[in-house]
Amino acid sequence: MIEVKSIEKIYSGKVVVNIPELSVAAGEAVGLVGNNGAGKTTLFRMVLDLIRPSKGEVYSKGINVAKSEEWKEYTGSHLDEGFLIDYLTAEEYFKFIGDLHGLSDGDITERLLPFMDLFNEEILHQRKYIRDFSKGNQKKIGIAAAALSNPELLILDEPFANLDPSSQIRLKNLLRTLREQKRMTMLISSHDLSHVIEVCERIVILEKGQLVQDMQTNENTLKELETYFTV
Numbered sequence: 001m002i003e004v005k006s007i008e009k010i011y012s013g014k015v016v017v018n019i020p021e022l023s024v025a026a027g028e029a030v031g032l033v034g035n036n037g038a039g040k041t042t043l044f045r046m047v048l049d050l051i052r053p054s055k056g057e058v059y060s061k062g063i064n065v066a067k068s069e070e071w072k073e074y075t076g077s078h079l080d081e082g083f084l085i086d087y088l089t090a091e092e093y094f095k096f097i098g099d100l101h102g103l104s105d106g107d108i109t110e111r112l113l114p115f116m117d118l119f120n121e122e123i124l125h126q127r128k129y130i131r132d133f134s135k136g137n138q139k140k141i142g143i144a145a146a147a148l149s150n151p152e153l154l155i156l157d158e159p160f161a162n163l164d165p166s167s168q169i170r171l172k173n174l175l176r177t178l179r180e181q182k183r184m185t186m187l188i189s190s191h192d193l194s195h196v197i198e199v200c201e202r203i204v205i206l207e208k209g210q211l212v213q214d215m216q217t218n219e220n221t222l223k224e225l226e227t228y229f230t231v
């Protein structure tokens, strides 16, 4: 589904991402972990063609994302609140995203149903603009909008950040369901090691822009990651 080939991103002469090769198969859920500044967001931005690599390419279903629009049809993403439109209500934003994908109002309502627990009656029918929601609730709106089109590929940057504990658990279960029922391919970065290993079958560790470990999750993964990150 995704192939990263010899990519490098350089800012002010400093290499912030340098990944010779990374492949993500269709249906695979990959968690990206790494300390602050490791390059996770920069990698996602290159996968989504929001920034161009200094060197190398990213391919989605075999097509260079920088040279095609096709991947936008089957890719949903939420990296940060910059993806939202502040002067819309949550309903208006879902309609805006739904229209892009040719969804009817009925489709949108139906596809938001699995999010109702996560929304906790604080998102819909609030008569307020996205800019006036809390950071956590803005994140919930962004994640739901990213998943609205039932994308084949879902890319989320730190989806658990800013969420309260109940919401984190609800989101974790929701992502697992999306993965299992829709066979969504997922790329998820997170500082929450326990949640990310419960959602993802594979964990990639980035350190100073380099891919230093690539492992399948099993019952020992949390311990291994905690040991890795204990300095």
Ligand SMILES: Nc1ncnc2c1ncn2[C@@H]1O[C@H](COP(=O)(O)OP(=O)(O)OP(=O)(O)O)[C@@H](O)[C@H]1O
Residues within 6 Å of the ligand: 011, 012, 016, 034, 035, 036, 037, 038, 039, 040, 041, 042, 043
């Ligand atoms: N636009 C930019 N200009 C200059 N340097 C940048 C820019 N964007 C990112 N960087 C640098 O690239 C490096 C990787 O940043 P990035 O945000 O990708 O890391 P991250 O792993 O997502 O970190 P965090 O966990 O803190 O969100 C950092 O050193 C950062 O300062």
